[in-house]
Amino acid sequence: MAKRLGELIQQFAERIPAGTAVPRRAEPEQCPICGGAGWLRMDAHVGDPNFGRLIMCTCLMQEVDERKQMEMREKSNSDGYANLTFENFNAGSSPSVREAYTAAVGFAEQPNQNWLLLSGSVGTGKTHLAAAVLNASLARGVDAIIWTVPDLLDYLREAFNPTSVITYDQRFEDIRRIPLLILDDLGTESATPWAKEKLYQLFNHRYNAQLPTVVTTNQDLETIDFRIRSRLQDRSLVRHVKMSAPDFRPRKRAEPPV
Template sequence: MSDRIEDILKKAAEGISKMSSPSSSKTDPGAGSYPGDPNCEICGGIGYLRQDLPVGHPNFGKLQICSCRAGQLRKQARAGLFKMSNLEELAHLTFENFEIRGQIGLGKAQADSLEQAFNHAQQYAGKLQGWLVLQGPYGSGKTHLAAAVANFVVDLGVPTLFLTVPDLLDSLRFSYNNPESSFEERFEDIRRSPLLVMDDFGTENATPWAQEKLFQILNFRYINNLPLLITTNLSLNQLEGRIR
C-alpha cells in the first residue's frame, strides 16, 4: 500500500519536473496549459515562481511552488488517499454531524456514555496513537464515530483503510482463491495501513482460517505499534481469547 501511496503523491507532483522555468509570473496565450490557478494574482496561473536568490545559493535556479498549486496538489493527494480508503459511502459521517444527545429514546446514562465515546474518538483522531475500541449495541453510533475518525485523518493526509471485518475476510479469501490476485499484497496492504479501521468486529464467520488471519493482523499491528480502531457489538469477554 505504501508503494501505491507514493505513486499517488508522485503523480500529483509530477508537473514540477515537466515545467520549464518561466521568465515571469505573467500570463501568456498558452497559460491555459499551466497547472496553477489562472486567477492567481501571485503566479498568474503558472503555478511556480522563480526565487530571487544570489548565485551560489543552494536553491538558486530552482522553482518555488506557488500557494495556489500547493493547494491543488494537497487536494489531489487527499482525493487519491480517500479513494483508497474505502470511505466513499461514509464520507458524510463526520464529527460535526454526530448527534451526541439528539438520538430519540436515549436515556441519560446512555447519552453520557455516547458523549464519552465521542470525546475519546476526537482525541484519538488528533493523536492517532495506540488502539481504540468502540463497543456498544447496534445503532449506537459506533460506525459513525469510526468513520468520522477515518474521514478526519484522511483529510489530514494519513493513508487509511476502513473495512468491515466480514468484507476484510471476504477480500482475503478472494485473493487467496484467485490466481490472478495477489493474496500477499492484499494482506500486506491491510496489516500495514497507517490507520486501519475494523468495523463490526465479531460478526465474521469464525472459522479457524478467519481467526488466524485476524490474529496475524492484530499481532502485527501490536508489535509494530500501528494505530487500530475497532468497533464491535460484543463485550470484550465475548471475543475469542487470543484476539481479545
C-alpha cells in the first residue's frame, strides 16, 4: 500500500511541471499532512538527487484527479444529453424503435459483458436512447460517459499539446477503462490513420475485456474499419438493433401550431 501510494505521488509529481501554480479549493488547512500547501518537500540529505524535491500531497492528488474527471465530463458535453431520458422517449413510433427502446432499457438495467449497437438513419432516436442509457446508468451510480466519436478524438489529440498537464496515455487509459462507454455517431470522424488506430485500440480493448459499451451509427457498417466492424458484428457480445423510423426532427418542427 505504502509503495503504491509512493508511486502514485511520484507519477503525479512528474506530470505537473515544476512551478505550476495549482489553485486550491476552499479550506485547504484541513489537510493534516501538508497543512494545505499541497506539496511536500522530500526528506533527503544534501547531495541526494531527491534533495529539495517537491512531491504532491495526496490531498492535492485527489483534487487533480477530480479536476481531470470534471474536464473530461465538460469536454464530452454530458450536460447536452441531460434531458434525453427513457421517460420522454416515445417508444411507439415503429417496431424497430420499440425493439431499440426495450434493448436500451434492458442494457441500462444490466450492462454486464454486453454491447449495444444502434444503427439507422438520422433522426430515428439513436442519440436519444444512448443518452437515456447514460442518464439511467449515472442515476444508478454507474460511472458512464458519452462521447461523439469526433469529439473524443479531438479530446485525445489535445493531450499532445505541450501545455497539457495530462498526458495522452492517461486520457486514453481513463476512457479505455471507464465502466460504461457510450460512443455516439461512429463513422462521422475523419478517418486519418491516427484516428483509425486509436479507435481500433479503444474498441479492441473494450472488446477483449468485455466492457459495457454502447455505439450508435448512421453509417452502413460496411463503411466502418473492418477491424472495428468485425467486433461490432460478434453476436455473442453485441446486441445490434437496426432502427428505421421517419426522422423525428423535421416532423416535430413541421407540425402546425394548434
